[in-house]
Amino acid sequence: MGFSFKPWLLSVMGAAMMAVQPAAAQETLRIGAPLPLTGPLSPEGLKQQRGYDLWAETVNGKGGIEVGGKTYNVEIVYVDYESNTPRAVQTAERLITNDKVNFLFAPFGSGAAKAASSVAERYQIPMIAATASSSSVYDQGYKYLFGTFTPNQTLTAPLTNIVADSGQGVKTVAIYARNDLFPLAIANEMKASAEAKDLEVVSFAEYAIGTMDHASALTLMLQSQPDWVFITGYINDLILMRRQMADLGIKPKVLTMIAGPAYKEFIDATGPLSQNVTSAAWWHPAVSYEGKDLFGSTANYVKAFEDKYGATPDYAEASASAAGAILQLAIGDAGSIDPTAVRDALAAMDTVTFYGNVRFDETGQIDSLEPPVFQIQDGTTKTIYPEAVKQGEMRYGDIQ
Template sequence: MFGRSWKTGVAAGAAGLVAALALGAGGAPAQAEDGVLKIGAPLALTGGLADEGKKQADVWKLWLEKVNAGGGIDVGGQKMKVEFIEYDYQTDGKRAGQMAEKLVTDDGVDVLMAPFGSGHTKIVAAVAERYQVPMLACVASSVSVYDQGFKYLFGTLAPNTGMAESMTDYFKAKVPELKKVAVYGRDDVFPKAMATALAASAEAGGLEVVYNELYAVGTMDHSAAISAIKAAAPDWVYMTGYTQDLILGRKQMADLGVEAPVVTMVTGPAYKEFTEGLGDLADGVTSSTWWHHSTAYTGATGAWDTTAGFYKDFTDAYAEDPDYVHASCAAAADVLVAAVQKAGSTDKAAVRDALAATDLLTFYGPIDFGDNGMNQGREMPIIQVQGDAIKVLYPAAIADAELQLVK
C-alpha cells in the first residue's frame, strides 16, 4: 500500500469510516479543501517497525470513528471535517523524510504526525521545520530529538530519563541485596538513550555497572554479549531495543543459562508481541512505560473524557488491551484538535502557537509542553509480566502487584 486516507464525514448519512486510496506519486496533487483538517502521517506499515506502525494506524482509525460519530470538530462555531493521509515509509528513515515532504507539498496537509521512534521522528521533524508545519510526535521520548531548536515539534511522551531514575530507586528499595547491573542496549536513538540513562542512574545510586555495551541495529545474535553478561554475574540485567531484539535476547539468555533475579527489557512487556513471542520466558520480565490503562483520568478534553471510556472503546474494537503507543497517539490527535480550536483555523503559525501554549488533561494524562516541546515529566509506570497478565508495580497510586523475582 502506497498511501491511504481516512476521512470523517459530516454530511447527512455519513455514518461510518470511509477508506480510500490516496493518489500515488504520479497522480495530480491533492487540492486544499475548505473546512477540512488534513493530518499527514508517514508510518512504518511494513519492515522492522511494522508492528509499531500498525498500532498508530489502528488507534487513529478508532479516533476518527469517535470524531465522526460526533459530526466532526467545532472550530469557531463551524463544523470541520478531519482527514488522515498516511504513507508507508517501509521502516526506512530516508523514505520517512521523503513521504513527509510529499504529504506537505503534494497533499497539502495542515499538520504532521511523527512515525514511531526517536530516530525517525528526528528525520521527519527536520522536514516539518523546513516547511513550518506543526508536528505532533507521540512515540519519541529522547531529549536529543527535542534539543535541535525545532519550533514546530511537540511530543506527548515525557522525557525517558525519568524512567531510569525511578526504576533504579524502586529496585534498590524492593531488592536490598541488588548490587550489580549489566546494561545492554541497541545503538539507536531511544534505546541508546535509555541504556545510557540507566547506567548513569545505577552508578549514582551506588550500584556497580559490571557490563555496559551497545549492539548494532540489525544484530541477529546476542550470544557473545550474553555470555559476557553471564560471566559478570549481575543481579539485574537491563536490555533495551525493539520487540524482536528483546525477544531474541531473552531467548538467548535462557539458552545460555543467565540467572539474574531482576530482568528488565525496555519496552518489551509494554507490547503484546513481546509476551506472545516469548510465552513462559516473558514471565518476570519488568519494564517501564509512559501509560497504563489502570490510570483513571476523568473530566478530560478530547474524543474520550475518561481513561475508562477509551479503554472500553479500544477493547471493543480490537479485543486486546491498549498500550502506551495507542494512548499517546490518540492523545496527540486530541491535542491537535484543541490547538486548532484555540487557533480558530488551520493556519499553521496560529496552530503552532496554540500547541506551544497547551496545558490540558487528556484521557492519557496531562499534556503541558515545555520550552523544548516535550511533555513535562511525571511518574511513569513500572510494569512486570506475571503469568498471563501485565501488572503495575509503580507508582503506588495505581500499583496492583508486588515485584516478583525472576525464577
Template sequence: MNRRNVLKVTGATGAASLTGLAGCSGFGSSEPDRDHFKLGVVTSLSGDLRFGGNVTRRGYELWKKEVNSNDGIEIDGSKYEVKLTYADAKSDPSTGADAASKMISNEKVDAVLGPYSSGVTLAVAPIMDKNKMPHITGSAESPQIWQKKPKYTFGTIPTVALMAKEAAKSVYSFDPAPKSVYITGVNTPFSKATSQAFRSAAKDAGVDIAGYELFPRSTDYSNVVSKAKNSNPDFHFHGGHIGSHVDLVKAAKQIDYSPNGFMCHYGVNTSSFKEGAGAAGNYMFGATVWLPKVQRSGGMLFGTPKKYTDAAKTTYNSQPDYTQAASTAAGIVFQKAFKKMGVTPPLSQDERNELVSTLENINVKTFYGDVQFETDGEFYHNNVKTEPLAIQLDKKGEPTIVGPKDAAEGTPKYPVPGWNKR
C-alpha cells in the same frame, strides 16, 4: 465570525490587489475551503519497526474514528471531520524524511502526526521546520529530539531520559536491592538513550555496572547474553524495541542466563511482546506512563482509561499500550488547539504558525493524562508532566505497578522465578 471568514471578507474587498498573493503568508490558503481537517501521518508501516509503527497508526486512527463518530470537530457551530493520509517511513530515517517532504508538497495537509521511532523523528523534525509544518509525535522518546529545540515538533510521551531512569530507580528499592547490573542496548537514538538512562540511574545509586554494551539491530543475541552470563550480574537492563526484547529473552532462556530480573523498555505490556516471548516474557519488568487501569480522567474524548481501552478492544481486539494512548492524545491536542483558535480548514501558513504558538501555551486534560509542552530547556516541546511507572508482568502476562512506591499496587515478584517455573 471565525478567522477564515474574516479573511474571506477582507480578500473580497481587495481581490484585485491580492490576485497574485493567494496562499502567501498572511493571506489565507490558496486551497478552496474544505469540509474536513486533513492531517498527514509519517510512521513505519513496513520494515523491522512496523510493529511499533502500527501501534501509532492504531492510536491515530482511533482518535479519527471517535471524532468522526461525533460528526467532527466543532468550530463556531460547524463540524469538520478528520481525514488522515499516510506516508511510510519504512523504518528508515532518510526514507521517512523524504516521505514527509513529499507529503507536505503533494497532500496539502493542515498538520502532521509523527513517527513511531526516534531515529525517524530526528530526520523528520528538520523537514517540519523547513516547511513550517506543525507536528506532534505520539511516540518518539529520545532526548536528542528535544535537545535540538525543533520549532514545529512536539511530543506527548516524556523523554526516555526521564522514564527509564525513574523506572530503574524503583528497581534499586527492591529487597534485596541489586548490587550489580548488566546493561545492553540497540545502537539507535531511542535505544541508546534508554541504555544511557539505565546506566545513569545505576551510577546515582552506587550500583556496580558489570557490563555495558550497545550493538546493531541485527546482532546475534546468543553472543550478547553469553557475555552477560559470564559477568553474573544481579539484574539485566535492556534498551530497545519490542523485537529486540523478544530476541533477548529467548536467547537468555536458551542458554539459561537467569539474573534476578530483567527490565526492558519499551513495550513489555504489548501483545506483540507477549506473543513473541511467550512464557519467557512472564515476570519481565518494564516502564510506562499509562495503563488501562491507571486513575486518570478528563478531556473531550473517551474520558477515562477504561473507556479508551474498551473502545480500542472493540476496534482492534487488543489492549492498548501507552504509545497507542499517547498517539490518540496527540490527535486530541491538535483538536483542542483547532477549537481554541477557532480555525477552519484548510489552514494557511499564518494559521499553522499560530498553531505552534497555541500548542506552546496549551494544557490539555485527556484520558492519557495532562499534556503540556515545555517551552525552554533540554526538554523543549516535550510533554514531561506524566509520571513514569515501573511495571512487572505476572505469570499470566498482566502488568502490575511496582514503582514508584506511592503508586505501587504491591510488592514485585523478585527475584523472579527460573525459566522452568514460568
C-alpha cells in the same frame, strides 16, 4: 535517491483514508502520518496507526471538528516508509508539498522523529511525535515539534529506586542496548540512574540494528554474573533476546526490557519466559484521568479501543490517540486551523486528557506525566509504580 510511491502503498493510503471518513462534513482537515508499516519496525508502526484511526473515527463519528464557523472531517494520510529513516524524511516533505496536509504526526521513534522534525520546522507545520522520548530530539531549538513522551530518565530513575531500595541485594547491572537513538539514549540514562544509586555497571554493550544472533554478546554478559540485566530495543529484538537468554541460562535477579514487554504480543511470543520481566512506559490502562478531550476519561478510551479492536490498548496506541486528541484541543483553543495559531496553542496548553496531564516544556517535550513501572506477573502486566495506580509488589528472581 528520489522517492516514489508504490501502487500498493497508494492502496494502503486509500484504504486508511476511507476508514476515517464521516457520513457528512463540509471541509476536510488532512493530517500526514508517515509510518513504518512494513519492515522490522512494522509492529510499532501498525500500533500507531490503530491509535490514530481510533481518534479519527471517533472525531468523525461525533460530527467532525467545529472551528471558525466551519466543520472539518479528519482525514489521515498514511504513507509507509518501510522502516527506513531517510525515506521517512522524504515522505514527510512530500506529504506537505504534494498532499497539502495541514498537520503532521511524526514517524515512529526518536531517530526518525528527529530527522523529520527539520521538515516540519522548515515549512512551519506543527508536528506531534507520539513515540519520541530522547531529549536530543527536542534540543534543536525548533518551535513546531511537540512530543507526548517524557524524557527517558523518567522511566529509568523510578525503576532504579525501586530495585536499589528493595533489600534484595542487587548490586550490579549489565546493560545491552540497540545502537539506535532511543534505545541507546535510554540505556545511557539507565547507566546514570544506576550509578546515582551506587549500583555497579559491570558491562555496557551495544548491538547493531538488524542483529539476529545475540549469543556471543549475551555469553560475555553472563561472565560478569550481573544481578540486574537491562536490555533496550524494539519488540522483535527483545523477543529474540529473551529466548536466547533462556537458552544460555541467564537468570538474573531482575530482568528489565524496554520497549516491548508493554505489548501483549511480547507475552504471547515468549510465554513463560515473560514471567517477572520488568519494564516502564509512558501510559498504562490502569491509570485513571478525567479529561477534556473527546474521549473524556481513561476508562472511556480503553472501552472504545476494546470495542474497536477486541484488545486492551498499550502505551504506543494510547499515545497515538492522544496525539490526535491534543491536536484537536489545540485547534479548539486556537479557534482556527492556521498552523502558527495551532502551534501557539500547543505551546500554551496545560490541560488533562484521558492520557494524563498535558503540558509541554520550552523544547516542546511533555513534562507533566508520571510514567508507570510494571512487571509481567503470571501472564499479565501489573503496575508497581506510582502508588496511585499500583496493582502489585515487585517480584525478584524466578527468571526462567
